[in-house]
Amino acid sequence: MATTKTSLNWDYDGPIMEVEGLEKYFPQETGIISQLIGGETSYVKAVDGVDMAIESGETMGLVGESGCGKSTLGEVLIGLQEQTGGSIKFLGTELSSMSSEQHKEFRRNVQMIFQDPYESLNPRFSVEQWIREPLKVHDMDNQDERIYQALERAELTPPENYIGEHPHELSGGERQRVSIARALVLEPKFIVADEPVSMLDVSVRASILNLLRDLVDELDMGALYISHDLSLIRQMCDRTSVMYLGKVVERGPTERLIKEPKHPYARALLDAVPVPNPANEVSEPQLEGEPPDPVQLPEGCNFRPRCPFAAEECFEEPGLDAFMTVDGEHAAACWRVEAIDEA
């Protein structure tokens, strides 16, 4: 079809965002000597073979410790960083083979909401200038109308009370709403939200989560919601993927994953979330230490050196199909699921 060259395929009815075997390796800084003698470059494997499909109107949760690669994955998905391997398809079109027209369209349709509403806003810009900027970059028409609509969608109403404000005149919750308005002003079809409420006060968190959830639904966007906290993921996400050292180790419907986690890492992650119930004392951690450097990865399963259940078979790497429910919706990359369930 001739049209695919100039425009993305908006009739595509598969997942809005689909990745397969996605890799993002960062070359390690090596000394000049080892470069001269032709020593091997080592890589930080931040994202190491991830498969994921996100439908329109769906929010996928991505959970893991700091350093597990979840933020890098989010940045690669929306083109802020270039993948070093594997495939990213937006509306069924491979990102790396898009024409420049298509790529422009892609950029307009994927947006990010950042963690820190205190640092991500330019202090010298008024709310209006800040939200207008992406409209200018993409040379959009009806800019004033779009700005008003974005503010209303972010529940900053009435918009005229906000457009002249500067970041220091706004509360944390209002700033995050401004970030959301800016991300939405181009009416994207896919958003990545990286810990969007972790800097906010508890009493306003729920309102931002509810807002994001309603917007994904209303605007029929696909979304990736990144957090280390499963209690927040639970409020937002239909399905969730658990990431450890660059790989997805478990995925499934969020409620099922919270009630019956299968991978020992997912179990530990869930156990570590404090609950607002005094009958629950802080328990002995299931995991000691921190994830190893993703340069020298262990043989077999990545989690093996920290895993209390590791056995002989774990020297062979398990795929996500090592454990899978009959419907295939809940899967875990672990050989030992049954043994752990029994223990």
Add this chain to the structure above:
Amino acid sequence: MTLLEVNDLHVTYRGSPDVEAVRGVSFTVEEGETLGIVGESGCGKTTLAQAIMGSLPDNGEVTGGEILFRGEDITHFTNKERREIRWEEMSMISQSAMNSLDPVYRVKDQIREAIQEHRDMSDQESYERARELMGLVGLDPERVEDYPHQLSGGMRQRVIIAMSLALDPDFIIADEPTTALDVIIQEQILYRIKELQQELGNSMMMVTHDISVVAETCDSMVVMYGGELMEAGNVDEIFNSAYHPYTLGLQNAFPSVEGEKRDLTSIPGSPPDLSEPIEGCPFASRCPFAAPVCGEELPTKEPVEGHRVRCHEPIPFEQIREETGKDETWQRQKQA
């Protein structure tokens, strides 16, 4: 035995205008007890901790009330008297480990400095003590040779805890000790803090915005808002039968992985301007139950012994408890 008693404490930051960040707060900490101070940004919880530690910024000043430590008022202590009790009798685990470690000194030198300021200990002895402390917080003793930048965020926070324990103080204030860390490291650190406290028997004050951390680690708690105490009592009491609309609002806004999934509520509006005097309850402007009397004074009730509630009870508490669970209740307030 009461270790710390805070009576009607007021703290003001001088400036134009002056900001009264703590506005008449009273509570006690018993020996061996862990007290949680909970509230959101700007409620005065960190100011309160700094006033007790004597580490207020230069423009901060105790403008009323007293802080009795073992019965002695420490609000008028000179810098020298303060230095004598700091580390030795009370110490602080601060919010940001990045900023409280000096990047140009090795870990061992920083721990040693804290020790040698108070104890007549040789370099060798204090070095041994530094290594021992590292083991106590679950770090490899060899890492005393490291500079702060060589450690991860979680390790730096452990070093701060090691330093706070260096002279075995009776009272430790932890100000958001795990806020910047992810859940796995948070659990490791909180577990270690609790374990050490049980071993060493010291009292603690845990300052945090996270009610789940309080639920899991504290015996009693104080809920603060707008510089005032809103509700205080035993942790079980407050989680199972809170009275104050703000406490209930916080609890209903808090997500959990436990039990069935439920919708969260939020509290529209923002905290009061603390550069202005506030008549009555600081929460009244955001409270869906506020009555005219709430703008006049702030009463203290004690529905159960030891459980204090600063609320007029404009509608019966039982009804407040039920209504605060619904998001419509809070959103109604926004329209008004």
